[in-house]
Amino acid sequence: MSGRGKVFSWAILRHAFIPEFKERLPMILGLLEFDDAPGLRLVNNIIECDPKDVYFGMPVEVVFHRINEEVTLPLFKPIRK
Amino acid sequence: MDTLRDKIAIVGIGETQYVRKSQRNIQDLIMEAVTKALADAGIGPREVDGVISEGMVTPALMPHDDLGANLGCRRKFDATFAVVGPGNVGGSLLAAMAITSGQADVVLQYWGCNWGQSPGGPYAFHTFWPEKISFEQPYGFYAQPTYLAMRQRFYAQKYGLTERQLGAIAVTHRRHAILNGRAQLKKPMTIEDYLNSPMIADPLRRDDCCLISDGACAWVMVSAERAKRCPKPPVYVMGVGYDSDPFGLTSGMSQGESYTHYECATRATERALKMAGVSLKEVNFAEIYDCFTISLLEQFESIGFAKKGEGGAFFEEGKASVEGGVLPVNTHGGNLSHAYMLGAAHVVEAVRQLRGEAGPAQVRNAEIGLVGGYNFIDYSTLLLRR
Numbered sequence: 001m002s003g004r005g006k007v008f009s010w011a012i013l014r015h016a017f018i019p020e021f022k023e024r025l026p027m028i029l030g031l032l033e034f035d036d037a038p039g040l041r042l043v044n045n046i047i048e049c050d051p052k053d054v055y056f057g058m059p060v061e062v063v064f065h066r067i068n069e070e071v072t073l074p075l076f077k078p079i080r081k
Numbered sequence: 082m083d084t085l086r087d088k089i090a091i092v093g094i095g096e097t098q099y100v101r102k103s104q105r106n107i108q109d110l111i112m113e114a115v116t117k118a119l120a121d122a123g124i125g126p127r128e129v130d131g132v133i134s135e136g137m138v139t140p141a142l143m144p145h146d147d148l149g150a151n152l153g154c155r156r157k158f159d160a161t162f163a164v165v166g167p168g169n170v171g172g173s174l175l176a177a178m179a180i181t182s183g184q185a186d187v188v189l190q191y192w193g194c195n196w197g198q199s200p201g202g203p204y205a206f207h208t209f210w211p212e213k214i215s216f217e218q219p220y221g222f223y224a225q226p227t228y229l230a231m232r233q234r235f236y237a238q239k240y241g242l243t244e245r246q247l248g249a250i251a252v253t254h255r256r257h258a259i260l261n262g263r264a265q266l267k268k269p270m271t272i273e274d275y276l277n278s279p280m281i282a283d284p285l286r287r288d289d290c291c292l293i294s295d296g297a298c299a300w301v302m303v304s305a306e307r308a309k310r311c312p313k314p315p316v317y318v319m320g321v322g323y324d325s326d327p328f329g330l331t332s333g334m335s336q337g338e339s340y341t342h343y344e345c346a347t348r349a350t351e352r353a354l355k356m357a358g359v360s361l362k363e364v365n366f367a368e369i370y371d372c373f374t375i376s377l378l379e380q381f382e383s384i385g386f387a388k389k390g391e392g393g394a395f396f397e398e399g400k401a402s403v404e405g406g407v408l409p410v411n412t413h414g415g416n417l418s419h420a421y422m423l424g425a426a427h428v429v430e431a432v433r434q435l436r437g438e439a440g441p442a443q444v445r446n447a448e449i450g451l452v453g454g455y456n457f458i459d460y461s462t463l464l465l466r467r
Binding site: 012013027044056075 | 216219221222224231235238279280281335338
């Protein structure tokens with residue numbers, strides 16, 4: 001996959017259902033779709049983005065975030081020209 | 082299709098008080114509801130010969146065999162039907178099949194939940210599946226509001242839904258809860274209160290979300306013939322329909338072609354109406370599973386009570402209010418304000434309405450009621466009449 005997608009829908013998480021996430025709030029929860037994987041939607045976060053700047057169809061690209069030696073998380077950020 | 086129409090009736094209902102967190106254990110609560118339902122039906126515990134429940138939550142809390150032992154009854158029929166909402170609402174389909182085929186004469190259906198007492202409560206559902214733990218939880222997708230919030234935003238954009246329309250749904254439910262006198266939430270809510278309630282996952286607010294409740298419900302079903310000999314007015318099962326979409330609970334919340342509305346609710350309703358031999362126009366009131374204001378709205382439209390995108394206006398114009406509305410919805414206040422019993426209390430409320438026992442929340446001339454039981458990927462519609 002190209003790693004590039006678009007925002008299908010999103011929400012701004014403001015309540016820490018998982019207490020450990022509290023410092024990360026507000027978090028942009030995104031449902032993303034991909035031209036090269038039609039019919040699939042990915043649940044993910046949109047980072048490096050102000051919550052008020054998200055829009056339907058916003059192009060995003062994957063960024064791999066290394067948490068530790070064992071865990072790398074794919075995250076998505078807006079494609080900025 | 083019409084062979085089961087009006088063949089059985091609900092003749093006894095029982096429920097516990099609903100609280101956020103009970104001090105009693107769930108088996109106690111379930112037995113209280115069951116005992117009350119049998120007393121209401123004028124039927125002794127040993128006469129029960131059929132036991133049904135939904136299949137995910139209830140049997141883990143009170144297995145059917147334990148229930149049978151507590152009642153001292155010999156089960157000749159024992160089954161679970163679907164899971165949670167669709168199971169609670171569609172279970173009478175199984176009872177109708179068992180009773181008309183002569184397998185059992187007295188079928189008891191029950192539900193209980195103790196998420197108020199359990200760590201994680203209903204949100205812990207998300208930790209059942211490794212897929213959710215690996216692919217969703219690290220991103221903060223934990224708890225149903227995170228999924229429904231995105232759905233709400235998508236629907237609002239597509240149909241022009243306003244916050245005030247969603248608020249009208251919440252306010253109507255709270256008003257009904259206050260009228261019924263037995264609800265968990267009795268504090269009055271204005272539209273301003275709704276708009277000021279905290280954002281949980283923007284655009285979804287706390288007052289868009291249903292309660293967490295501990296409690297139990299039960300109901301007793303017998304043949305239409307036998308029902309005439311029971312002390313309370315019978316409530317006949319006219320029709321039941323169940324349908325589903327080809328997704329699992331792991332993926333159904335994010336995948337699925339239609340990201341608004343539920344085709345399975347439309348199909349389940351068509352089949353229930355066909356069995357019942359009536360049209361939607363003849364339904365006087367509806368108890369529809371309201372885990373969130375947006376999910377209620379989508380079901381309301383999928384069932385066919387309003388065209389897609391027009392449900393919000395229906396509620397905003399007061400048409401769903403038990404005080405003068407044309408089609409009262411969730412006359413008890415629903416999962417939002419009465420109690421979160423995953424559809425079981427919606428069945429009990431429909432029976433109350435059709436018996437004329439709803440007091441200040443009574444629908445006038447209640448003849449036929451519809452109950453809708455929702456899960457993300459399947460649905461049951463039940464039609465009851467007096």
